[in-house]
Amino acid sequence: MHKEFLMGNEAIALGSIAAGVKLVAGYPGTPSTEVLETVAKRNPGDIYVEWSVNEKAAMEVAAGAAYSGARAMVTMKQVGLNVASDPLMSLEYVGVKGGMVVMVADDPGPISSQTEQDTRTFAMFSKVPLFDPVSVAEAYEMIQEAFDFSEKYHTPVFFRCTTRVDHGYEAIEVKDEAEYRKVEMEGFVKDSSRWVIFPRLSLKNHGQIEKRNRELTAVLSAYPRNxxxxxxxxxxxxxxxxxxxxxxxxxxxxxxxxxxxxxxxxxxxxxxxxxxxxxxxxxxxxxxxxxxxxxxxxxxxxxxxxxxxxxxxxxxxxxxxxxxxxxxxxxxxxxxxxxxxxxLGLEEEQPAEPADIPLPVRPPVLCAGCPHRASFYAVKQAMKGKKTIYCGDIGCYTLGNAMPLDMCDTCLCMGAGINIAQGVGHLDKGMKCFAFVGDSTFFAAGLTGVVNAFYNQADMTLIVLDNSTTAMTGHQPHPGTGRTVMGQVVEKVSIEKVLRAIGVATVETVNPLDFAEARDTVKRVSEEPGVKAVIFRSPCIAVTKPAASSAVHAETCIGCKKCIREIGCPALVLREGKAYIDPSLCTGCTLCEQICPTGAIGGGKKNEE
Amino acid sequence: MRNKNIILCGVGGQGTILASKLMAAAAMKRGMEVKTAETIGMAQRGGSVFSHVRLGEGLQSPMIAPGKADIILGFEPAETLRHLPFLRRGGTVVASTSPILPTSALIGQASYPLEDILRHLREHTEKLTLVDSETAASALGSAKVLNVLLLGAAVRTGALGLTIEDIREALREKVPARFHELNEKALMYTEEKRTS
Incomplete structure (x- = not known):
């Protein structure tokens, strides 16, 4: 044993490694993401780790490993569990051979989620036993016990944390590599009476599951963590x-x-x-x-x-x-x-009153130089004066809803924007319907929506915001990046080719940081009938190095504030009545240079890739 | 030593997380228990962020209750004021005076009453150290080391129970070598200002 200062999610990862996990799959989502990342980082070498295309795929990949007798884990945030619920509901009926932990991070608040759903309720619905730790230290121990429990009762188990445990830090005792559990794996053994779900098997297993869960109330009464x-x-x-x-x-x-x-x-x-x-x-x-x-x-x-x-x-x-x-x-x-x-009937403690000064709220914003800002601005300018709906989706680009961009009219769940745009368009023929989707979300939940649109003759413009990463959750690779979490370089799945293969005739790719070209492309493409797509491709500023920041020539700046008012870049501030660019924030995207009416901004340069 | 409750607050991207990591590393070296909790995720994109850091022994919650923080390290004036209800009576505040205007204030949809904020801090905090971080950034040639600069100032108040040497050691372990010189200059900045 040795001591490490660990985030809850890191402790869960190290605990699962110590428990002999052999396969970990997941889809990024706050506050769960660091679990899988840490397994990949601290992999002793014999664990297969993948970012799956979405949570349903991850759940099924992990189930395959558990069918083979290996210990497997799948990680996701609470809303990801909705996506994975189809395989999980049936998997509980079928059961597992190797221990399988479904690690789900809940988000009370919610701090970075669409819902405040409770995975404990999902446990009752799916009949899957659930473990719920109180601290980082307990999470490390409990995840190992969860694997044992799963294997003993041949059932997947939930390991559920909330943000303050997932993202809390503590110095805890962890095992050395020599103390890790060694698990021999038998491999998949054919047995269709066990692995093929049919109504008769479901009925039999349902009865057994209810009986087992009743018995577990006594077993778990003796579990020392209760x-x-x-x-x-x-x-x-x-x-x-x-x-x-x-x-x-x-x-x-x-x-x-x-x-x-x-x-x-x-x-x-x-x-x-x-x-x-x-x-x-x-x-x-x-x-x-x-x-x-x-x-x-x-x-x-x-x-x-x-x-x-x-x-x-x-x-x-x-x-x-x-x-x-x-x-x-x-x-x-x-x-x-x-x-x-x-x-307890005690007197209420009076905490200090907050100051009676109105403080501005400070919601998250698109980063300085974020290519999404340029994409939204291009569409906004191209569609000036037209009746439009902008259906947004889940990712950094949801932040396009904020003023002054105001470019996100709807946001529901992963991939929903593409279908919502169709529904609006089928009933309002005069409406220009746009759906914005990020590259990772496109693969996770967007594909079926595009097929649906094409098949059902929708009239809409799909805007793919391709920044070559899963940005919101901390830059995970996805099928379009050509990299895996294990560090392999693989063939990229091309968004253009996928769209063309579906049948979308007009697919244009443009750099959103070239404002005039981007705006004109949207103008042209959106006039086409049926389903058409513009792919805005420019890498996330967090994964590319800036070359040179833009600067304002104070003599030429007339203080009209157009740059500040229209694009809302956090690097642009007002100083003594003139625009000023904070060089520590500016990434040289040059969007402000391109819209300044007096040409007062210059010098910005993006790094050539 | 009494347990120490420390709150760091600012705007996403200002480096509050590294500062809390350095404190945690330094405290662990001294054999203290450490628990922290911080904002990770969407709010890191330029939103309000905080870290709660607890040092000592017999710690339970990583989060600090209002009125129980011994010290607040404020990276931005409005954020400092937002977190002031966490300060215990007689607690210490070390804060930057340089505002970061949210977009709503920049485009004129919200006000940012900097003078009122600073006045309130002066009137309601006995132990207050204010740092002009804009001047500091131009003196140091970088705005990216405000975190270590404030940490240095906080250590000097004595409220953390840690020494400059503790932080220096943590810095050398946790920060890449090419940034050591700049960070050590930032760590000493408020000391040099005091003596010069």
Whole structure:
């Protein structure tokens, strides 16, 4: 063992390596991405790692490995689980041979997601057991136990964290390479009565799964990470008949909010499904009132209500359903501390009042020099005065919605923009319908939408924003980049060729940083009938080095602020009434040079590739 | 030593994460437990970002409650003020006075009351160190080392329980060699300003 300062996701990766994982597949998504990246980085050499084209592919690739008797892991964010839900629902019926962990990162807040969905609820729906750690240190140990558990019960298991565990850092003890588990793999053994799902097999296995999950409530009651502080420690006793049930990072907030004299009985739930019922019954004994402190859905609260109902217990269960804990949003030290004090009948602590000064909000923005800004601006100028809809999608380019660009009218989920544009267009023939999709999203979820549009005779312009990387999640490779996470150089999948093969007749590729050319291309292409595409190709500024930044000639600048007003680049600010370019931010994209009415900006240069 | 709760706040891209890593590395060398939590993901694209850093022993949550931070390292005035409710009574603030205007303020849709912000910081913080980071950037020839500069200033207040030498050592381990000279100059910048 040795000590390392690790991010939660890094600890999960190292834990899975120590557990003998042999295949890891996933699709990037905050806050899950670093798990797979760390496995690739710290690979002892015998682990196959891939960024799959999407979460469904990743789930199926991992299932194949687990069918073969190897330990496998699949990683994704919570909304990615929706994409992978089709294989997972059936996989639970079929089961696995090698241990298989489905690592899902939930995002209370939400901080960088479309939904506040709770994978614990998904666990109940899919009948897949779920592990939910409270800290980085526990995540490292628990992921190893999850593999053992999966293998023992021949079921995939969820390993679910939330942002504050995924992205928290802690110095923890980790195993040396010599201590890693060595797992012999048998390879795939033909057995169609096991691996081929048919209604008869589903019925038989369904019954067994329900029976197993009922039995697991007792097994998991003895799992030491489902724990009650009762006999000793700070929370001895249970005076006042009050108890707290909690999980994940909220457990840590609760401990930090508690003072020695509180004497509250605490139940920490590591496996909300199957729920450790026997343990919960012991916890409830003699209690009058319980506060459930949890994030996202009231999963623990409902489980306790059910237990109290089944066993005719007169315990008042409080939590989200009673308004004691907020129904939506992330728990914080402040919210948990307040809820506990209120529950215990203690006086509320008054935190310092925020200053009575209106502070500007600071949402994320497209980076200085981001090629997406130029692409959006080109389309906006090309379509001036026309009736348009701009359907956006998931990625950095969702930020094109902000003023002054204001170029994202809809955003729903990965790949949705392409189909939404069709739906709008079928009913409003006078509308110019545009769908913007990034290169990684195009491969992950855009292809079927384009086929649908072409087949069903839609009239729309597809704009592919190809910056040659998965930028939002930290620059992962994808099928169009010609690189894999294992470092191999492979043949690129060409977006042009794919579109042409589908039947899209007009596919034009243009550099968005050449403003006039980009604008004129959009004008021309959008006039064509049917489905047509413009690919804006320019690499993400974070993966290319700037050559020379642009500068404003103060004498020529007339202070009209057109550059600032129209493109909203963070490198462009106003100084003494004139535009000024922050050289530490400017990447030399020259978009501002091209739109300045007096030619006052110059000197910018992009690096030639 | 009492546990130390430290908050770093600023704008995505200013280098708050490296500063929290350096503090963590230095504290670990001293045998302290360390827990941190920070903004990773979309907000890093020029949005408001923060790091919570906790040093000491018996730590539970990586997040710090309002009113419990011993020190705030503010990389940008509005962000410093936004996080001020986290400061404990008598806590220390080390902050840059150079504003970064969000796009909404640049295009005139929001105001940025810099003078009010700085006045509030002066009136409501007993232990306040303000750093003119624009002047510092031109003196150092780089705006990219504000993180280490503020860290140096924070160490000098004594509120971190770490020494300049601790940070210097962490720097040499965590930062590529070609940036050592620039970072060490930044680390010493507020000291030299004080003595000159």
């Amino acid at each position: 724990a009650m502080h009762r006999e000793k420690g700070r929370y001895e006793g249970g005076s006042g008949g009050k108890g707290i049930v909690t999980h994940g990072i909220s457990y840590m907030y609760a401990l930090d909010s508690m003072e020695k004299e509180h004497h509250v009985r605490i139940l920490k739930v590591a496996t909300p499904f199957p729920f450790p019922e026997e343990l919960a019954l012991r916890f409830l004994e003699g209690l009058e009132e319980v506060l459930c402190i949890e994030e996202l859905d009231p999963v623990l609260e409902r489980a306790l209500l059910e237990i109290c109902g089944r066993h005719h217990l007169q315990v008042r269960i409080r939590g989200k359903l009673t308004g004691d804990i907020a129904a939506a949003g992330e728990n914080t030290m402040l919210s948990v501390g307040r809820a506990i004090r209120f529950f």
